[in-house]
Amino acid sequence: MTTAAGTDALPVRVAALARNAPQRLRERPFWIIQAGVLSVTALHLLAELWGEGLVEGVHPALHHVPVILYLAPIAYASLRYGIEGAFLTGVWAAVLTVPNVVIFHPHDLEWLTELIYVAVVVAAGITMAVPVERERRQRRRAEATSRRLTLLNEIATLTLTADLQHTLDGTLASLVAVLDLEAACVATANPDDPASLSPLARHPADSGAGAPVDLCLQQFSPLHETGQVLTIDAGVIAVPFDTDLPDPSPSGRVTGVLAVQLDPARPRGPDDHQLLIGVANQLATAVANARLRDLEHDRVRSYARLVTWAQEEERKRISRELHDEAAQNLVAIRRGLDTLASRLDPAGHPAELRQLRTLTGETLTGVRRFSRDLRPPVLDDLGLVSALESLVDEVSRRTRLGVELAVHGTPARVAAETELVLFRIGQAALHNVGRHAEATRATVELHFADDIRLTITDDGRGFAPPEQLTQLAGTGKLGLLGMQERAHLVGAELEITSHPGHGTRVAVTVPR
Amino acid sequence: MNEQGEVRQPIRVVLAEDHTLVRQGTRRLLEDSGRVVVVGEAWEGEQAVAAVDRHEPDIVIVDIGLPGINGIEATRRIKASHPQISVIGLTVHDEDQYVFALLEAGAAGYLLKDVEGQDLLRAVEAVHAGESVLHPSITHKVLTRLSRGAPEPAAPTDPLTDREHDVLELATQGLPNKEIAARLEVSIRTVETHLSRVFAKLEVGSRTEAVLYGLRRGWFDLETLEPPP
Numbered sequence: 001m002t003t004a005a006g007t008d009a010l011p012v013r014v015a016a017l018a019r020n021a022p023q024r025l026r027e028r029p030f031w032i033i034q035a036g037v038l039s040v041t042a043l044h045l046l047a048e049l050w051g052e053g054l055v056e057g058v059h060p061a062l063h064h065v066p067v068i069l070y071l072a073p074i075a076y077a078s079l080r081y082g083i084e085g086a087f088l089t090g091v092w093a094a095v096l097t098v099p100n101v102v103i104f105h106p107h108d109l110e111w112l113t114e115l116i117y118v119a120v121v122v123a124a125g126i127t128m129a130v131p132v133e134r135e136r137r138q139r140r141r142a143e144a145t146s147r148r149l150t151l152l153n154e155i156a157t158l159t160l161t162a163d164l165q166h167t168l169d170g171t172l173a174s175l176v177a178v179l180d181l182e183a184a185c186v187a188t189a190n191p192d193d194p195a196s197l198s199p200l201a202r203h204p205a206d207s208g209a210g211a212p213v214d215l216c217l218q219q220f221s222p223l224h225e226t227g228q229v230l231t232i233d234a235g236v237i238a239v240p241f242d243t244d245l246p247d248p249s250p251s252g253r254v255t256g257v258l259a260v261q262l263d264p265a266r267p268r269g270p271d272d273h274q275l276l277i278g279v280a281n282q283l284a285t286a287v288a289n290a291r292l293r294d295l296e297h298d299r300v301r302s303y304a305r306l307v308t309w310a311q312e313e314e315r316k317r318i319s320r321e322l323h324d325e326a327a328q329n330l331v332a333i334r335r336g337l338d339t340l341a342s343r344l345d346p347a348g349h350p351a352e353l354r355q356l357r358t359l360t361g362e363t364l365t366g367v368r369r370f371s372r373d374l375r376p377p378v379l380d381d382l383g384l385v386s387a388l389e390s391l392v393d394e395v396s397r398r399t400r401l402g403v404e405l406a407v408h409g410t411p412a413r414v415a416a417e418t419e420l421v422l423f424r425i426g427q428a429a430l431h432n433v434g435r436h437a438e439a440t441r442a443t444v445e446l447h448f449a450d451d452i453r454l455t456i457t458d459d460g461r462g463f464a465p466p467e468q469l470t471q472l473a474g475t476g477k478l479g480l481l482g483m484q485e486r487a488h489l490v491g492a493e494l495e496i497t498s499h500p501g502h503g504t505r506v507a508v509t510v511p512r
Numbered sequence: 513m514n515e516q517g518e519v520r521q522p523i524r525v526v527l528a529e530d531h532t533l534v535r536q537g538t539r540r541l542l543e544d545s546g547r548v549v550v551v552g553e554a555w556e557g558e559q560a561v562a563a564v565d566r567h568e569p570d571i572v573i574v575d576i577g578l579p580g581i582n583g584i585e586a587t588r589r590i591k592a593s594h595p596q597i598s599v600i601g602l603t604v605h606d607e608d609q610y611v612f613a614l615l616e617a618g619a620a621g622y623l624l625k626d627v628e629g630q631d632l633l634r635a636v637e638a639v640h641a642g643e644s645v646l647h648p649s650i651t652h653k654v655l656t657r658l659s660r661g662a663p664e665p666a667a668p669t670d671p672l673t674d675r676e677h678d679v680l681e682l683a684t685q686g687l688p689n690k691e692i693a694a695r696l697e698v699s700i701r702t703v704e705t706h707l708s709r710v711f712a713k714l715e716v717g718s719r720t721e722a723v724l725y726g727l728r729r730g731w732f733d734l735e736t737l738e739p740p741p
């Protein structure tokens with residue numbers, strides 16, 4: 001890695017340091033250095049006074065000793081401000097020596113000695129600063145490398161999470177922090193329209209007037225090559241990438257772009273570019289993975305729909321078969337047995353005949369219940385309102401839950417699929433109330449207006465619904481998810497409102 | 513033959529049932545009694561309506577699950593053109609909603625298909641005699657529900673005589689004809705005559721319908737009805 005501070009000539013660096021003078025004035029090291037230089041100058045003046053005979057018995061050469069002490073602030077300055085700091089401090093020390101020379105050594109050649117003395121000390125100080133500077137530079141470089149590694153590591157971890165937005169936001173935030181950027185943004189081409197680009201994430205998120213977004217959009221052209229860094233102007237760098245994994249070629253089709261905005265006063269080197277390319281690749285992978293996940297999800301979903309529908313059809317078929325064949329045959333058998341019994345003399349009634357009649361009746365009851373559980377005939381014969389009435393009757397009879405049905409608007413029959421879906425959702429919701437809610441009351445409401453709205457409300461303990469119902473699938477809880485899937489089958493919207501301690505409301509709205 | 517030993521005309525029935533074996537079995541059972549003749553059969557909804565138009569029977573027995581228009585719709589159409597003909601619904605399902613739907617369509621009664629043959633026969637005879645075939649608890653439920661609906665406008669004039677009102681009120685309480693006769697100290701024949709006049713004046717075919725009619729016009733309220741057991 002190369003930084004501006006490492007490559008430039010001394011004059012440039014000195015100028016840069018001096019330019020930042022106002023800031024320096026606010027720094028402690030600066031004042032420590034000043035205190036050091038000024039104390040040494042004062043000591044030097046005192047020593048000269050001694051040398052003039054105010055204090056007897058001091059060797060005149062001793063008055064040169066304090067100048068050596070300038071080494072201390074110069075060394076300190078090199079530690080804090082680098083070689084340019086040492087240089088400026090040395091020059092400053094030399095300047096401060098001037099009055100001393102003028103006052104105490106105006107005539108003899110001693111002023112020359114004095115100046116050489118100072119020059120040597122300053123030169124020694126600056127020489128000392130060189131290895132310190134090198135050391136410091138290496139440390140900075142190691143630090144920067146480690147920050148970059150941390151960044152890549154962070155990004156790699158982020159791409160493992162399933163939430164693409166989280167990955168993108170996190171990555172851009174880290175990138176901006178590590179490279180000290182003004183802003184960053186990532187955008188991808190719409191799969192249906194490769195020429196148009198939509199931003200996926202930006203950082204800072206609230207940057208005014210969509211600046212980084214514009215940046216992304218401006219930077220995109222499908223003609224660019226992936227895996228290269230485009231310097232658009234002094235402040236903007238863009239890295240195109242290809243999200244069509246898993247076959248990324250070094251110069252594949254461009255389907256996305258990472259754009260960053262940086263301080264033009266701080267040019268970046270190849271290391272930064274390398275890092276940006278690495279990050280762009282990671283982003284491409286994250287986007288591609290998310291798309292694959294979505295695709296898989298869609299497939300599972302449409303499969304689930306087909307299965308749901310096939311299951312309903314199958315149930316209906318079996319239910320009808322049971323009703324039209326098995327149940328009717330049993331009725332016919334029953335009639336035959338009745339006729340037989342009435343033709344026989346009551347005394348000649350064999351017990352077997354009575355048993356057969358009883359058994360036929362019981363079997364018929366069982367078949368009827370089975371057929372109804374598969375698909376309530378009330379729904380097909382009489383419609384949703386009657387089916388919900390019958391459902392509510394049954395739940396009230398079977399459980400201790402007080403359930404009420406309220407119908408608003410003008411009831412009308414609607415498409416069989418819609419009625420079935422609404423009924424099944426009502427059934428599943430009431431089932432949940434019985435199983436989980438510990439409720440005392442539940443209300444089923446059916447509104448007929450421009451659309452049809454079914455709500456099931458309970459006064460039970462409530463729960464915290466997950467953000468995505470699909471999250472429940474992993475734990476084998478398919479009730480709520482099934483409701484949602486069924487709702488989508490007929491273009492209905494399912495809404496679950498619940499808070500722990502405040503009951504639950506399931507609402508489904510379907511257009512007529 | 514009835515209790516008084518008089519010879520009565522057999523009850524003329526149209527039987528609408530799509531399942532052949534059930535239809536044949538039911539027909540045999542009814543005709544074996546000697547009280548009923550099945551004058552027409554149907555195995556589809558529209559066919560049932562047509563058969564009633566052609567034969568004008570006393571009673572129609574309708575399976576709810578008929579192909580085409582179902583038994584409930586068939587009942588509605590039959591009652592629209594023949595208010596005096598009584599319809600008995602038959603189904604394998606026991607949900608109350610079927611009873612409500614049938615009675616709303618104008619049926620006189622409702623029976624599960626697996627009733628004992630003798631009960632079916634009794635029901636036909638009861639409806640014919642103007643008695644109720646609904647279990648009192650069902651009657652109560654049905655009437656509660658139906659009375660919740662919008663009340664019909666009161667008829668301009670009340671066509672019934674006081675005597676007929678008395679008979680209808682006792683009928684509303686679910687009493688059998690025999691009991692009504694005992695209370696009013698008249699013969700069963702007289703009660704039956706009163707009831708058939710009531711049905712004719714109200715243009716209904718059965719006691720259930722007459723009770724609903726009176727209830728809708730506020731002649732009596734639910735409290736006069738026998739509470740469910």
Ligand SMILES: Nc1ncnc2c1ncn2[C@@H]1O[C@H](COP(=O)(O)OP(=O)(O)O)[C@@H](O)[C@H]1O
Pocket residue numbers: 432433435436437458460461462463472476477478479480481503504
């Ligand atoms: N009416 C309700 N009251 C309280 N909790 C509920 C209610 N409905 C659903 N839940 C909660 O939501 C979870 C998921 O419900 P669901 O998907 O139907 O699965 P399951 O019923 O098989 O547990 C339940 O385990 C329960 O904790």
Ligand SMILES: [Mg+2]
Pocket residue numbers: 529530531575576577578
């Ligand atoms: Mg049938």
